[in-house]
Amino acid sequence: MTPQASSVLLEAQGLCAWYGAAQALFDLHLQVGRGEAVALMGRNGAGKSTTLKALMGLLPRRAGRVCFLGRDCSQEAPFQRARAGLGYVPEERRIFTDLTVDENLEVGRQAPRHWPDGRPAPVWTPERLWTLFPHLEPMRSRPGGRMSGGEQQMLTLARTLMGQPLLVLLDEPSEGVAPVIVDQMAEMLRALKAEGVSVLLSEQNLGFAAEVCDRAYLLDEGRVRFEGTMAALLGEPALRRAHMGI
Template structure:
């Protein structure tokens, strides 16, 4: 395996006095899609937010392209080429679709990258092209999910933290999402996707980590997770 793009070790995170993550460790290699699995409340979202510096307090080490992220501010982390797509989408509903993309626009941190432009994104997400000048607040849930991903891509990230992309959207959009992730992977972007939905994760990811009560309980190829009934029953199925 090549040197990891993102290497998390001994990550602990707190909300107020409550500790949410306990010594979380994992890696993401360039161009790889990794699933972070776990039930509701396992700490998936907190893990992604800790990497982005969006929690009250965190400790341990998060290495991204040789930079230590602990101690950096959120915007500095984003500028290093790490994109974040939140679970609850958080699009700017008062802004139009094109304005939402503008907020995310940043020059590529790697000169060799072909930069994302609105036009290039519109070919990847045809629905957005039609809604270009519409207020983002008037779009459907699926379209909003597409917009958050497109907005993050405008920053030309080298890696994306994708929080529960299949949550609460129609099955047909989920299929589009699968195609889109495959497309992104082809373009060389590494993706850490947090998921509860094992079939979805199995379709898109190469490897998987399983979180439970803020600790990593399993790591391995996604195919072995599918065959490991005990891990699935203990940590994933309801």
């Protein structure tokens, strides 16, 4: 079930994107509602990360319409979308390796926000983040370059939350990290949903996505092959085999 129009935070209409002369996304339509976690599923190269980059305005050549909080932001720069409350967690993490955990979090800090109806949005502080990421607090003085891959993944998520996002674009968070970290990230995503924060999750790990996501879009070769509830996707083994190989 798609979200009601009044609750839609992010919407893409006819989204296309290119890398040089090669088209990577074809006429993609999607919606993410308030407090909803939505999965972008598919194989490597299906267009999942490209979709997130296009939504964030990170690809130089793209077409179609992107609306955030009911406003067309298609021509806005990435920093303008971030200032409006659109958070982005890249697959590469991109933490500042010479800065400590505390310093990385401070770099991401933005002022508290309000929802479109005027109500205050959740406010994320380092102290509050320690409850979501308890492994980070003992590392507050540790440089990012001296952390494991899973610890860096938690840090980049926490840094994004310091930007007080209303919606988070999250790229392949479970890739290459230990199962205990994956479990902690699932807890964190459920906590965000409970606060009304939305997540658009690019993911290949069907089990992880099924734990936290309400709906799913299945991509293959830059096109949407399925849109529906996560339960419906789980009930389509032939479709998953054809477009995900599982």
